[in-house]
Amino acid sequence: MLLALAAVAADPSIVQGVTVSTPTYGQEWxxxxxxxxxxxxxxxxxxxxxxxxxxxxxxxxxxEARLDVQAxxxxxxxxxxxxxxxxxKVMVKPHLAYWGSGFGWRGDITFDDPVARERFFREYTAxxxxxxxxTRDADAFVVGTELDATLADEAAWREVIRRVRAVHxxxxxxxxxxxxxxxxxxxxALDAVGVQAYFPxxxxxxSPTEADVHAGWDRVLPRLHRVSAQTGKPVVFTELGYDxxxxxxxxxxxxxxxxxxxxxxxxxxxxxxxxxxxxxxxVFLWKWFxxxxxxxxxxxxxxxxxxxxxxxxx
Numbered sequence: 001m002l003l004a005l006a007a008v009a010a011d012p013s014i015v016q017g018v019t020v021s022t023p024t025y026g027q028e029w030x031x032x033x034x035x036x037x038x039x040x041x042x043x044x045x046x047x048x049x050x051x052x053x054x055x056x057x058x059x060x061x062x063x064e065a066r067l068d069v070q071a072x073x074x075x076x077x078x079x080x081x082x083x084x085x086x087x088x089k090v091m092v093k094p095h096l097a098y099w100g101s102g103f104g105w106r107g108d109i110t111f112d113d114p115v116a117r118e119r120f121f122r123e124y125t126a127x128x129x130x131x132x133x134x135t136r137d138a139d140a141f142v143v144g145t146e147l148d149a150t151l152a153d154e155a156a157w158r159e160v161i162r163r164v165r166a167v168h169x170x171x172x173x174x175x176x177x178x179x180x181x182x183x184x185x186x187x188x189a190l191d192a193v194g195v196q197a198y199f200p201x202x203x204x205x206x207s208p209t210e211a212d213v214h215a216g217w218d219r220v221l222p223r224l225h226r227v228s229a230q231t232g233k234p235v236v237f238t239e240l241g242y243d244x245x246x247x248x249x250x251x252x253x254x255x256x257x258x259x260x261x262x263x264x265x266x267x268x269x270x271x272x273x274x275x276x277x278x279x280x281x282x283v284f285l286w287k288w289f290x291x292x293x294x295x296x297x298x299x300x301x302x303x304x305x306x307x308x309x310x311x312x313x314x
Contacts, residue, residue: 004287045313
């Protein structure tokens with residue numbers, strides 16, 4: 001069965017990826033349900049998966065996580081073994097859990113107090129290095145996700161990258177928010193330009209047409225091409241997704257209900273444009289849960305959205 005599924009996996013130099021998320025701190029990634037989910041994803045043409053170990057961040061700069069480097073738990077190492085057994089590559093994409101911290105989202109994380117800022121980078125670097133060390137068999141690693149308010153600390157970020165390079169042999173990137181990827185000063189130290197691709201594609205209210213959505217991508221892609229040309233790096237969409245709300249084309253990051261036809265169209269057009277683009281090497285779709293528990297929003301596992309994936313990727 002595994003050999004048959006692995007034969008379905010597409011060329012891994014083009015990323016046809018899905019992020020496998022978690023409703024907890026990540027225990028599901030080490031479960032048999034994760035293995036079953038990988039079988040489902042491969043059958044849909046997926047050849048890369050990502051998952052996102054968590055640490056918690058605080059206003060005083062503390063970064064706390066559950067991770068025993070000497071005896072790594074199954075939830076952080078088993079997904080790599082299971083994916084590789086199916087011919088699927090893995091990107092590890094650590095996230096900072098900000099809820100309850102006073103930060104509105106990861107893009108708000110910054111520290112005016114120099115003591116807190118120094119503590120943050122010290123503890124964040126130690127955590128990222130530990131995650132990179134225990135997941136060193138993964139094929140790619142993200143050194144930071146949406147922490148764009150900290151980009152001015154270029155020297156600190158270059159130290160993060162140096163420490164990760166010393167323990168992890170995979171491709172490295174940073175996951176910049178859609179409105180900040182052209183401000184990252186250290187793309188030269190990484191292997192790809194990573195973008196959280198929640199680009200607003202239309203500016204007006206009402207129901208956008210497919211032509212409107214294509215026009216939105218016509219405005220977005222030249223920006224990506226310029227940064228790729230300036231850096232000499234390919235672009236990867238480290239995250240892209242649409243929920244089924246009527247505002248999904250204007251605010252793709254927002255949850256919503258009631259417009260599944262728009263959601264399907266947005267996903268289909270995005271995959272078409274990525275597949276046709278010479279610079280964007282692929283995408284990680286947000287999101288899927290192990291065993292596909294019907295939980296939360298942005299559920300790529302819905303049958304009609306899986307049909308869109310199969311048509312695009314198989």
